[in-house]
Amino acid sequence: MNAGSVFPDNIQKALRNNPPGEWIPEIPKDCIRLHCGYPAPALVPDEEVKAAVKSLLEEEHDLPLLYIGSPKILKLKEQIITRLKERGISVAEEELLITSGASQAIDLIARILLDEEAIVAIESPTYMEALEIFQNYTSHIISIPVDKQGLQTDVLEEILKERKQKGLTLPRLLYTIPTFQNPTGTTMTEERRQHVLMLADRYNFLIVEDDAYGELSFNKRLAMLKEMDQSSRVLHVGSLSKIVAPGMRIGWMAGTSQIIHACAWFKKDLNHPFAQAAMSVYLTKTDFNKKLVTLRDTYRSKCAVLISALEKYLPESASWYVPEGGYFVWMKVPGADTSKMLTQSLAEGVSYIPGKYFFMDQADGTEFLRLSFSYAGEKEITEGIRRLGRVVGAYL
Numbered sequence: 001m002n003a004g005s006v007f008p009d010n011i012q013k014a015l016r017n018n019p020p021g022e023w024i025p026e027i028p029k030d031c032i033r034l035h036c037g038y039p040a041p042a043l044v045p046d047e048e049v050k051a052a053v054k055s056l057l058e059e060e061h062d063l064p065l066l067y068i069g070s071p072k073i074l075k076l077k078e079q080i081i082t083r084l085k086e087r088g089i090s091v092a093e094e095e096l097l098i099t100s101g102a103s104q105a106i107d108l109i110a111r112i113l114l115d116e117e118a119i120v121a122i123e124s125p126t127y128m129e130a131l132e133i134f135q136n137y138t139s140h141i142i143s144i145p146v147d148k149q150g151l152q153t154d155v156l157e158e159i160l161k162e163r164k165q166k167g168l169t170l171p172r173l174l175y176t177i178p179t180f181q182n183p184t185g186t187t188m189t190e191e192r193r194q195h196v197l198m199l200a201d202r203y204n205f206l207i208v209e210d211d212a213y214g215e216l217s218f219n220k221r222l223a224m225l226k227e228m229d230q231s232s233r234v235l236h237v238g239s240l241s242k243i244v245a246p247g248m249r250i251g252w253m254a255g256t257s258q259i260i261h262a263c264a265w266f267k268k269d270l271n272h273p274f275a276q277a278a279m280s281v282y283l284t285k286t287d288f289n290k291k292l293v294t295l296r297d298t299y300r301s302k303c304a305v306l307i308s309a310l311e312k313y314l315p316e317s318a319s320w321y322v323p324e325g326g327y328f329v330w331m332k333v334p335g336a337d338t339s340k341m342l343t344q345s346l347a348e349g350v351s352y353i354p355g356k357y358f359f360m361d362q363a364d365g366t367e368f369l370r371l372s373f374s375y376a377g378e379k380e381i382t383e384g385i386r387r388l389g390r391v392v393g394a395y396l
Ligand SMILES: Cc1ncc(COP(=O)(O)O)c(C=O)c1O
Pocket: 037, 100, 101, 102, 103, 104, 127, 177, 182, 210, 212, 238, 239, 240, 241, 246, 250, 251
């Protein structure tokens, strides 16, 4: 510990990283919010959650408000296990841990598996909050590029081969968002999924599969990595944030009982027993498959609105990837510094997230930006992109 600081070296080092949430700029009132990865307000079931809370308290009185909470917490676990089974993943009770959002699952995984010496491989670009979490535990992060078919597993293989030949330490973990990736919206192909699982076996690392958007496919779906995993290498992370309500903080991880046990050990009761019980009641009363149809229809339509506005209002030189699900469109504006351009954009009344926040080396993201079609209404999306077109046109 340095004199003058109350913190040990590892914490001092972590505190020198970019501040958490730095990517969320101050958004002026009336600005069209194309930056945020929130669900569409009309799809957040506030009335249904209110009814669930009422019925929970009428039935169980103070029980859901005590440390130990309602027996419905166990029911929620069963409900998640059942849903995973319907989606193709079989997990036993001791192989699943409910967490405070997917974020806590990622943090717990990092906490039990990493130390200062550990190497983590991530996608480049990737979900900025996961990047922050990993940086809190290690400085050794290897970025593997993503293209239209998702993680470039051939590049990963080259890096692994070279490190092995040189006798260098190999990654302990790979963090990937294979389906409707944040921020690119891309999906890893079936061949690459097979390839990455093979590499995990050959080079002995674990894969964190972040499936936060996996239920939000507009068309067909691919098998999850966890479904294809023959050798228990995949830690599957999921969440109800994008499909029910992020403020309830309900996520989970599915992995071997050994890993789940260790994560539970450190999680202790850093939990939301009341939200878990309320969520269980909400799910019991909800036709979830029907809700998913509504979610997918809504986001498919909003995405189409955003894409057609981009085609109409953006200059020729700009390009973007059309996703098949999820919340985001990733855009490239050659020659731009999207971080600087944000000032003009906010002044025009439209927000986005500059690409740099999604990269380990922020310089790699200068020309990119992330747009979200999840939160704003369709008319707002069109107007927002019209404004963005003006900003990009003037900037270039
Ligand atoms: C890829 C990804 N993983 C995890 C999360 C966080 O999910 P949760 O709200 O469950 O912590 C997000 C939210 O933006 C995300 O985009």
